[in-house]
Amino acid sequence: MAKEVEKTVVTEKEFSAKDYHDPPPAPLVDVVEPTKWSFYRAIIAEFIATLLFxxxxVLTVIGYKSQIDPIKNPDxxxxxxxxxxxxxxxxxxxxxxxxTAGISG
Structure with missing residues (x-):
């Protein structure tokens, strides 16, 4: 068993060439992105989603608070x-x- 493992390790070292190439790393800040409509569309979608959330x-919590008040709601x-x-x-x-997953990613 140990000999088989050593043989597979040796054969993997022989094939060192990759059949693919890694893409270059993306820049942290892209200067072109603020000029695109998709950037602003994502910001608007995130803002509306946060506002609705x-x-x-908050209305559910406020409604619960007023519903447990025995003076306003005896039930x-x-x-x-x-x-x-x-x-x-x-x-x-x-x-x-x-x-919003399809819009803002």
Missing amino acids: LYIT QCGGVGILGIAWAFGGMIFVLVYC
């Missing part, structure tokens, strides 16, 4: 609850990733 989740089962808040956060993340 915060709007829906204890009339609100979304903690699980509803979790579903609001998870659902919004799913929807926003699904909708």
